[in-house]
Amino acid sequence: MAKGLLEGKHGVVFGVANERSIAWACAKACVEAGATLTFNHMPGAQEKRVKKLLEELPGSGLIPCDVSSDTDISAFFNTLSQEHSKVDFIIHSVAYAEREDLQGKFLNTPRSNYNLALDISAYSLTAIAREAGPLLDNGGSIITMSYLGAERVVPHYNVMGVAKAALEAGARYLAADLGPKGIRVNCISAGPIKTLSSSAIPGLRQMLKASEQTAPLGRNVTQEDVAGAAVFLASELSSAITGEVLHVDGG
Ligand code: NAD
Numbered sequence: 041m042a043k044g045l046l047e048g049k050h051g052v053v054f055g056v057a058n059e060r061s062i063a064w065a066c067a068k069a070c071v072e073a074g075a076t077l078t079f080n081h082m083p084g085a086q087e088k089r090v091k092k093l094l095e096e097l098p099g100s101g102l103i104p105c106d107v108s109s110d111t112d113i114s115a116f117f118n119t120l121s122q123e124h125s126k127v128d129f130i131i132h133s134v135a136y137a138e139r140e141d142l143q144g145k146f147l148n149t150p151r152s153n154y155n156l157a158l159d160i161s162a163y164s165l166t167a168i169a170r171e172a173g174p175l176l177d178n179g180g181s182i183i184t185m186s187y188l189g190a191e192r193v194v195p196h197y198n199v200m201g202v203a204k205a206a207l208e209a210g211a212r213y214l215a216a217d218l219g220p221k222g223i224r225v226n227c228i229s230a231g232p233i234k235t236l237s238s239s240a241i242p243g244l245r246q247m248l249k250a251s252e253q254t255a256p257l258g259r260n261v262t263q264e265d266v267a268g269a270a271v272f273l274a275s276e277l278s279s280a281i282t283g284e285v286l287h288v289d290g291g
Contacts, residue, residue, distance in 0.1 A: 047073075179222035186207055
């Protein structure tokens with residue numbers, strides 16, 4: 041249905057860990073819509089797994105990048121610029137919190153773990169947007185992944201909820217800064233989906249059950265539901281949408 045929508049566009053995808061990653065579904069949908077892509081992988085053990093997955097998307101680029109390192113982010117875009125003179129969209133689908141902070145009380149979050157979660161899950165969007173600047177300068181779309189825990193208290197989501205609130209606010213400020221260059225910045229707030237990251241949340245089963253029972257559509261969302269919204273936000277169909285949080289959660 042989206043065939044041709046992203047023809048001639050080059051996108052960057054941060055956050056593929058395995059075939060269940062939301063970023064992976066987004067990537068496949070973008071390629072189906074005509075885009076070519078460059079991916080990051082976490083330096084180390086993940087490289088082999090991501091490389092294997094990319095065999096399904098021949099022609100894709102792969103560059104290491106730990107988003108908690110400014111040096112890595114800068115090197116990522118330097119390497120990318122040697123192959124591509126422009127980037128049309130960026131999908132930021134990255135988050136991290138220590139497992140022990142996704143249980144018990146938010147009150148007990150240590151300062152260092154709080155900083156770590158906000159650094160990787162929220163600040164990285166700002167660093168990426170800044171470093172990508174020259175490649176995106178003639179327009180483009182930045183998309184990041186959020187969750188309802190940014191807006192409301194969701195049991196166990198704790199410091200990640202605070203990080204998502206910072207991510208959403210950051211996206212609005214970035215939209216204001218980059219709007220004059222024609223660059224759009226939007227969040228997708230996805231319903232709960234079982235992935236590597238979400239499996240670290242002890243309450244995931246209850247989150248899935250609650251969302252199935254209360255969402256008007258009466259079902260949980262899939263990675264492919266999120267991917268459809270990502271293709272829309274990467275495309276010209278969303279040309280006047282920026283600073284927005286698009287809920288893809290069954291309502
Ligand atoms: P996932 O585990 O597949 O993806 C998370 C990615 O973050 C992984 O690829 C991991 O390598 C990457 N990452 C973590 N620390 C990093 C670092 N320092 N540098 C570079 N990469 C790093 O899980 P997912 O569920 O697909 O998560 C993708 C995004 O979607 C996250 O932002 C998550 O919070 C968000 N989200 C997930 C759900 C859900 O229920 N799964 C719901 C709403 C939003």
